[in-house]
Amino acid sequence: xxxxxxxxxxxxxxxxxxxxxxxxxxxxxxxxxxxxxxxxxxxxxxxxxxxxxxxxxxxxxxxxxxxxxxxxxxxxxxxxxxxxxxxxxxxxxxxxxxxxxxxxxxxxxxxxxxxxxxxxxxxxxxxxxxxxxxxxxxxx
Numbered sequence: 360x361x362x363x364x365x366x367x368x369x370x371x372x373x374x375x376x377x378x379x380x381x382x383x384x385x386x387x388x389x390x391x392x393x394x395x396x397x398x399x400x401x402x403x404x405x406x407x408x409x410x411x412x413x414x415x416x417x418x419x420x421x422x423x424x425x426x427x428x429x430x431x432x433x434x435x436x437x438x439x440x441x442x443x444x445x446x447x448x449x450x451x452x453x454x455x456x457x458x459x460x461x462x463x464x465x466x467x468x469x470x471x472x473x474x475x476x477x478x479x480x481x482x483x484x485x486x487x488x489x490x491x492x493x494x495x496x497x498x499x
Contacts, residue, residue, distance in 0.1 A: 370409055373416045377433075383475045384433035387441045388416070390479045391431060398488040407492075415444070418492070426492035427451065440464070443471040443484075445491055454490060459483040 369377075369392075377385055395418045399407040406421035412430055419428040430444040445451035447469040456465050462483035463471035471487065473479060 372411050373409065376411060376414065376416060380433045381438060381475070384438075384441050387473060387475060387479050388431060388433070390481070391441070391443075391484060392416075394479075394481065394485050395429065395488045395492070398485060399492055402489060402493050404492055418488075420492055424495045426496070427494040429488060429491040437472075439475055440472040441475060443473065443487065444469055445471070445487075446494075449494060451487070451491055451494065455483070455487050458486065 377388055380388065396407060399418070399420070404420040404422065404425050408419050408421045410417055412428060415430040415432040417428050417430040420426045427446045427449055432442050432444070433440075434442075443463070447467070449468075452465060452468045452471060455463065455471060459480070462480040463473060465471055473484075
């Protein structure tokens with residue numbers, strides 16, 4: 360199976376999770392997932408692991424010490440947003456806040472919320488995925 364084939368096939372455990380999300384959250388997730396997979400190919404990080412971590416769809420390089428995990432979630436208690444999560448002991452959220460102050464609603468050093476009543480901020484999301492998936496490289 361090629362990386363492109365892997366992107367087309369949503370893992371069953373993730374599918375079971377997102378099937379309960381709102382239609383808008385699912386649409387944003389699909390666009391986000393495409394961005395993440397395209398970033399992984401473009402950045403040449405090797406195989407991308409797509410799994411559930413803490414019950415949330417997550418992406419990380421299969422090769423250790425290349426990048427960090429990017430997680431995503433939607434919850435009915437905050438139905439108007441899709442949330443991205445980065446590792447709280449990195450500078451990723453602060454970097455994104457500095458570079459893209461209006462692209463996301465930031466929460467501490469971990470969460471970047473995307474309003475579902477707006478289009479996905481593709482350029483900022485692409486850059487966030489790139490910075491996250493290549494976090495341990497010096498020249499991302």
